[in-house]
Amino acid sequence: MASRSRRSSQSGQDARPSKAVLVLLLLASFTVITLDVRGGDDSPVEPLRSAAGEVFGPVEVLTASVVRPFRAVPDFLTTTSSLRSDVERLEAENSALRGELTTTVVDRNRADELDGLLETSRSTGYALLPARVIGMGPAQSFSSTVTIDAGTSAGVRPDMTVVNNDGLVGRVLRADRRSATVLLIVDAESVVGGRLGASMEVGFLRGRGRVGDRGRLDLDLVDNAVTPAQDDIVVTWGSRNDVPYVSGVPIGRVQSVYSSPRELSKQAVIEPLVDFSSLDLVGIVVDGDRVSDEGRGLITAQGEGTGP
């Protein structure tokens, strides 16, 4: 109110900001929130959201393709190109070996239990549609979602599993024509059925809503008599008809175990295998028989990487 004297010299509109505008806009905001909360999945805001996706999706694809080359600039300054390619090759080899190692335990267990319902071959036989991460939701929004540059025109549908070469990334939440939104497993709203590699016990993994180095998952085991071993691997349990999660994809490692007197079941903290802060190339698990309209190459179990 110290500026009252200065304000009085200006036009009337300036001296007294209209409360009506503020009230109107606040009411408009509350209306949108109410419509979206009450409506659930078929809320009146949903068409608006997909329209925004159609508009912002291509813009984000364009921006990401412009920005991408600059990401490598710090690398140019610190290492030579030969060193960099060496590191890349070793990292790829390392994560391939790690992937092999992590699934071995489960595969062995599967064979032992003669689990006829879950075919072992399927755990390696998924066809993947490659896509790049082009946008990431800010931590201020408290939801861990990313945009990928493949949409319905490439054959992406909601509730498809998304992986990368380290493990499970998340599932497709909604798909627009050129882009799709992926819910990361570390999101606070994400629940994944998980299976411990060593004991084959099942449980549910819930995200904590943090993406960075502290991104962790909480595992609630169904059987409270089981204590998960440290460093044990957790893989996806698999959903009915593989929607939204296919089975046998590694998720993370058991970091620590605790049990609270309030809860009956033991809880374990899981460190995800995927580094969510540096997500780039991901694969969407698709039906290998179906060819995408866009002619994007599929990565299949035979190793036929026919990328675009």
Added chain:
Amino acid sequence: MIVLRVLVVTVVITLAVTLQVALFPYLAYDGVVPNLALLVVVAAALIRGPEFAAGLGFLAGLAVDLAPPADQVAGRWALALVVVGYLAGRVRHDARTSAVAAIVTVAASSFVGTSIFALSGLLLRDPAVPVAEALSVIPVAVSYDVLLTPFVLPLMMRLFQRLEPRRQVVY
């Protein structure tokens, strides 16, 4: 002229929202990125006053709420930015006296905006974010916004001044 103004404002909002999700994640600190849409709204508030800024805040907030990969209940950022635009507009005469005052305004706006968003999330359970986590994100968000202020705010203020030359006689 009015068509041009609307077009420029639309482009600025689109650019802010897009850069926020497509460029700044590479520079993010612990997942927190600068809130460019908020900086645009504050710049508009300092030049054009509370009514215009609140209206712009509503549109910019809705864009942040709806542009992929956003998944929160729509209208939450809109609500936060309406309040930010209005409050920043109310103090604009003091805020424009010095650079420090402008930076303090941005910091306060960022704190208010992020807090309103976090609070609305707590009330709606969308998702149920622990309070401790919200408290750890807000300071980082405020400092990142302040860090970007010298680069974004003068540019945006000049743009809004250009769009409304009549206002220049006031100062």
